[in-house]
Every structure is written in C-alpha cells, then in structure tokens.
Amino acid sequence: MRRWSDWRKRGADAIPDLLLLRHAKSDWHADYGRDFDRPLNARGRKAAEAMGKFLAKQPAIDRVLASPARRVAETLDRVGAHCDLPEIEWVESLYGASQGTVVDLARRCLVERLLVAGHNPVTHMVAATLTRPDGSEDWHMLQRKYPTGALVELRFMSWDDIGAGNGELLRFVRPRDL
Template sequence: MKSLTILRHAKSGWDAPVERDFDRPINPRGRRGAELIGQYLKKQALPVDRIVASPAVRVTETLDIFQPAADLDALEPHWDRRIYLASAATLIEVLRDTGRDAEHLLIAGHNPGLEDLALMLVPESANDPLRAEIEAKLPTSALVRMEIDIDDWHRLDIGMARIVAFVRPRDLDPALAPSMD
C-alpha cells in the first residue's frame, strides 16, 4: 500500500511585478496557509518519504514554509519541470518515474493538473463526499491524502486511489476563507 499526498502551491501574489508566470511569488495569506497545512500534516503524523515538485517560485516558496512546519525539512525535493502547469496524465507519468522506492510520496504543483489528478485517481463511482469537495475546488495550499493499493509506483493508474484526507487552510483557520465581497 502506497500513499500519495497532493499539495497545491500557496496563494500567489498577482500584484507582484514579474515577467513570467513561473516567477510569481506567494503572498502573506499564502504563507499562512502553507504553514497551517504543514502543521496539520505533522499533527496528523502523516508520513512523507519523498517530495517531487514543480520548480516554479510559488511552489518552492510554499515548500520553504510547509516543510519546516511539517517537520520535513530534512527531505530534499526532487524538482521536476514537467510538473509546471502539467496535465493529470503527465503528472501520473512523473509519479511513475520519480516514486521509485518511496512508500509515501508527496507531489507539489499547480491546478488544474493536481485537481484533475486527484479526480482521475479516485473512481467516480466511489460516491465519496471528499471527492465531490475536490471536484468543486482544490484551492491553494490544499492537501489531499490518498491510499493506493500498489507495491510499485510504475503500476499507478486511473481509478486506483481512495481519499483519506482533504484539508484546506480555511478548514484550519476560518480567517483564510475566501472573502465574499
């Protein structure tokens, strides 16, 4: 049995003066969300033994905050440019390639790919309320934890996973809920 944790990057600063989307940083609200989600992972004692991540600035900054909060700062992420704005199919290939011997793999990246990945891995017929919440929206800094009954990441395929946790920053701090203005 393997576990996959999906982490969407923290809220980014759209007002930051950058030339490329790749270079957009996270904002103060995003920093708080990344820290809370990291603390949640640590408190729930959800193990992670390998991290694969997009090298985009908003992902690297998210992990700079998330990893110490989750007590994962000893893990060096494997930076994979393919994750940046990737489709779910590409993300499955990345997981197959980089999982190697990891039991508990974490992927950090972007939407819509990560949301599509979660929905692709969990069967629609599962009638799972967490799947329905993810289908509604996988917000920034959200974390999805799945269990997958495989012994090798090369065997990862659609419809194989079961969601065991889905948490958003607003679930941990209502002040981080989207504003209604």
C-alpha cells in the same frame, strides 16, 4: 475483514500514498517578470504554514517532487518550516505538466508516501481522476474545486495500480479547514 487501506508495509512492496499539494495563494499584484516567478501573498504564506503544521501530525513523507516555480518553492519552504520534509526534488516538467506526466512520475517512485507539489488545473484533474468515487463529503468537495494550498491524500495497492478511479481518498484538506 480488513480493508486494503488498513494494511501498511515498508519497502519496495509498500502500499503507497500519493499526496498532491497545490501551491498556496499567489500574489498577482507583486512585481514579477514571468508567471514562473510569481510569489505567494500574505494569505498564501499563512495557509502554507497551516498546512505544514497539519502535515507535522501525519506520517512522514518519504519523497517530494515539486515544480520549481517560485510560488511552489515558497509554499514548500513554509510547509517545511513546520514539518520534516525530505530533500525536495525540483522537476521542471511539473510546471505546466499534463496528467500523464504527474502519473508517470509517481509510478516511478517506490516509496511509501510521495508528495507531489504543483499547480492547477493539473493537480485537480489528477486528484479527481485517480480518486475512486466514495460519495463522501471530501470526495464531493474534491470534485467541485481544488483551492490553492489544498492537499489530497490517496492510497493505492501499488504504484503500478495508479489509474483512473483506483485511489482510495484518505483525506482532502483545504487551508480554510485548518
């Protein structure tokens, strides 16, 4: 018997994957005016590049929605230097977003693989809430902490199916794992 996670379709009826990326480690000591303008530090730049190399070995991402904050933009710039990302859609509401905002944005995307790049605590809250408990080591790590630069990949039956506990956890990758 095939699990629904084994099925892959193309087009509007595709079984979608939602990837949630938290920006890489930022530099709290840099000279910046607003929190929005905080850059990455050296560790964050290295982690973003490692995540880009990891994503280069994964199925292509069809759409990217991202917070326009500098640390997210720098993360995606370094990720994109190592993997093929589509044009990034900068979404103002992802800076300081609620869980509902992230879920509503995802539900409107009729693509096979959507990457949403943003901030904590909302990235962690969305990932932990949407993931169906499976008892795996990745699931337990995800419930405890969502470090900077981390990526979670969830699969749903459809974009309309996005809801608490409906996402199958495909992977939880932290920069230190790479």
